[in-house]
Amino acid sequence: MKQNFAKSLQRVLVYEGGYSNHPSDPGGPTNKGIIQRVYDGYRKAEGLEPRSVRELTKAELTDIYRRQYWDKVQADRLPAGVDFVMFDSAVNSGPSQATKWLQRALGSVQVDGELGEATIAAAQAHPDHDALIAGVLSRRLGMLQNLRTWSVFGVGWGRRVASVRAIGQAWAAGSVGPPPQVSVHEEGGAAKALPSDVALPKVSAEAGTTTAIGGGGVAATIDQAKDALAPVVGTSKTIDLIFTVLTVVSVAVVIGGAGWALWAAMKRRRAERAWSGEATADLDSGVPA
Template sequence: MTAKNFAACMKHVLIFEGGKVDDPHDPGGRTNQGVIQRVYDGWRERDGKPRQDVYRMTAPERDAIYREGYWNQIRGDQLPAGIDIVVFDGAVNSGPHQSVKWLQRALMVTRIDGVVGPATLAAIDAHPDHDALIAAICERRLAFLKALRTWGRFGKGWSSRVGQVRRIGQAWAAGANDDGKGVAFIGANALMGASAKAPIENASPLPAKAPADAASGAGIASGGIAGVLQSTRETLEPLAGSSTFIDYLIVGLTLICAALIIVGLGYRWYAARRAHDIAEALDLPSGVTA
């Protein structure tokens, strides 16, 4: 195995990507061997050719798109064996920029910019354990995929794909030849849905804090439900002792207000924690909120 491993990586990625797909639930839309219609249109236009159905794409066109649009973007020829297929497969599925971010996160470099530059390459060379590095990249990728709206539909296939890419990458990093020996391949059924595109644009929205604000409210002026009930209770307080019903009503309103505030604060904590986890998985800037 050499670092210049484009053909071997392509062989496996094309298995994951499958053939012709036109799933309305797939963000990529009409796709042929991993190349979506929009990308194919742009490729032919830059080459001075008219648009045509991506289903008519030729093998040379496919290979050129993969090499220039993904492999060269991640500087695949400069990546060590094993790391190359892991980053390349992620680039095809979620875009080069995102896949490089997973690599940089796993390397714990200072700048996470989605670009393979001298600092990233130096960090790879200095890393003492490429087997562990590949595992960390795949863990970052899975966390990202779980933060997408389509995880429920395509998660099983994506998990299988990432698991198989991890095994192949670690085998190559250990010096295994690309003959399939020592690599545990997953059946085709387990890879159903694995070819669905997973762009960051399909991320789950960050949890809104509005429901908590509406329930608890920071006082009467906020207009929260608890604030309105508190105002009602305070209106009734002068009538306390005038009847058993009024007394029970005041006590009930007090308990409901307290419960709403507790629930509201609890949900705010959950929303903040969930927003942090999603932002972390998606590599969103610090401080991003719903």
């Protein structure tokens, strides 16, 4: 709703705190929720020289938040409460990712990260905005729990999501709602939660499969050694023992490669569910659903 931008921004700024540059935060140098590269892009578009985000002015801050987050999720056209939830989600994880969570929660529109007329209409027509808010935030929490930095920032993110839910659902019911949780930024909740930071296996499932079928470097080396010994097997107990050991190791490598392939494929599927907004978490317990 149009009249909700100022009070939404006021609450988001409580979560964001002041200047930070945590080594684990993918956003890098950040001042009041505005990261350096976003500030650089804004200054360039305005025909201004780049400068440290520490020098961000109040007018610039308001303009960036409105243009790059509030307007990108068309919050002026969203129901009360849903607008705040989408705004905060966009600030923390980007407008496209926030839109995917909304589209998944609606369940009746295409999930493409583009907030068009069909998504707006579905949100406006939704019969239960409390449930819609919970649906968006359960997906948000579901992605957060799959980020590499969850162990670092998870407490703050969890409290931020809980606070946003309380405020959003209160606004949806026509109430002022509770104040924002002031400790969020102190507990890491201001760190950018970007979908690009979703945890992935260091070695792909394809690499594990290659090893399992004998194409990996280790497996290939063992097979070459076995081939070299095969003609003289039976001529010496030592050679027979070496050949047996190589056979056992070869089998272990194949089994290990197959196991890794299955684990990596599962991990990749979890990442894809997080990216797409499909992953959810129980908002009351914080446990993945």
